[in-house]
Amino acid sequence: xxxxxxxxxxxxxxxxxxxxxxLRAAIAMAxxxxxxxxxxxxxxxxxxxTGAFVALYGTHLPVIERVRVVPFVAGSLVVxxxxxxxxxxxxxxxxxxxxxxxxxxxxAMFGFRVGPPGPLFVVLVYGLSSHIIASGADASTYxxxxxxxxxxxxxxxxxxxxxxxxxxxxxxxxxxILPGPAWSPGxxxxxxxxxxxxxxxxxLGLVLDPDRAYWIVGAAIAVIGVAADRRAAYTRGLHRMIGxxxxxxxxxxxxPLPLPPLWLALVLGVLQFTIELFVVRNYALALVFIxxxxxxxxxxxTGAVDTVxxxxxxxxxxxxxxxxxxxxxxxxxxxx
Numbered sequence: 268x269x270x271x272x273x274x275x276x277x278x279x280x281x282x283x284x285x286x287x288x289x290l291r292a293a294i295a296m297a298x299x300x301x302x303x304x305x306x307x308x309x310x311x312x313x314x315x316x317t318g319a320f321v322a323l324y325g326t327h328l329p330v331i332e333r334v335r336v337v338p339f340v341a342g343s344l345v346v347x348x349x350x351x352x353x354x355x356x357x358x359x360x361x362x363x364x365x366x367x368x369x370x371x372x373x374x375a376m377f378g379f380r381v382g383p384p385g386p387l388f389v390v391l392v393y394g395l396s397s398h399i400i401a402s403g404a405d406a407s408t409y410x411x412x413x414x415x416x417x418x419x420x421x422x423x424x425x426x427x428x429x430x431x432x433x434x435x436x437x438x439x440x441x442x443x444i445l446p447g448p449a450w451s452p453g454x455x456x457x458x459x460x461x462x463x464x465x466x467x468x469x470x471l472g473l474v475l476d477p478d479r480a481y482w483i484v485g486a487a488i489a490v491i492g493v494a495a496d497r498r499a500a501y502t503r504g505l506h507r508m509i510g511x512x513x514x515x516x517x518x519x520x521x522x523p524l525p526l527p528p529l530w531l532a533l534v535l536g537v538l539q540f541t542i543e544l545f546v547v548r549n550y551a552l553a554l555v556f557i558x559x560x561x562x563x564x565x566x567x568x569t570g571a572v573d574t575v576x577x578x579x580x581x582x583x584x585x586x587x588x589x590x591x592x593x594x595x596x597x598x599x600x601x602x603x
Contacts, residue, residue: 457491
């Protein structure tokens with residue numbers, strides 16, 4: 268815990284420049300919103316922007332190898348969105364689907380060693396999809412919109428391929444980029460932690476509010492991450508709690524502003540760019556920007572307007588989920 272507390276005030280060195288990654292993620296987030304706003308359908312733009320999460324995967328790989336990973340991730344998000352849209356009208360089906368999607372996504376991500384950010388965004392897309400459909404959106408229109416957003420984000424993620432030098436680079440075989448399916452002892456522990464926090468998180472969601480269960484589970488899975496390490500569990504849990512509380516404050520400052528959709532697209536793009544600069548250096552600092560981004564995006568896509576209530580619920584849900592994810596770290600041996 269001493270290490271976790273001290274890490275809050277430390278900026279780790281970045282393993283590589285992040286501005287290009289941040290720029291691609293910002294474009295994937297902002298362009299669909301801006302385009303659909305200009306066409307008179309900003310709500311579709313916000314829904315399409317959930318596909319921007321594709322651009323966050325495989326960023327540690329050269330683009331000639333990332334092209335092998337992006338279809339795997341894009342397909343996972345399409346399946347998650349489809350299942351969320353199907354389950355959305357039924358609360359029981361939504362909770363059952365949340366359990367299935369969380370465990371299946373974790374098994375696939377850990378089994379094929381996809382790397383960060385792991386199963387988190389598959390679970391989040393499922394939860395957002397079921398929440399948006401439950402809020403009254405048309406399922407068919409929503410799915411077409413999200414698939415278009417995922418395809419656009421995939422193209423943005425692979426845009427460096429326009430450079431001949433990137434296309435000529437040597438690439439490892441697919442079985443080396445995505446080895447598996449095979450689960451090492453560490454991967455099996457991570458999968459067990461995801462299964463435990465999913466079941467317990469859904470149970471806690473039934474007590475607090477079933478519609479918010481996906482946020483509790485998502486917060487717990489975010490803390491678990493992809494590192495089979497007890498210290499990492501405690502550190503990410505603390506960062507998640509502190510960063511979310513501060514990020515909720517930023518959200519409360521931004522949400523009441525009467526921002527037109529085009530300006531909101533710019534704000535979300537700037538937030539996404541900033542997140543990618545700091546997420547590998549200080550997780551709590553990144554969450555100061557992640558929290559308002561997700562809350563603004565969710566609110567715009569569903570039409571939620573009670574900013575104080577939304578922020579309060581998300582802080583409570585995140586504290587519960589982060590504590591749950593951190594506590595599950597005791598499954599890892601102390602020496603690790």
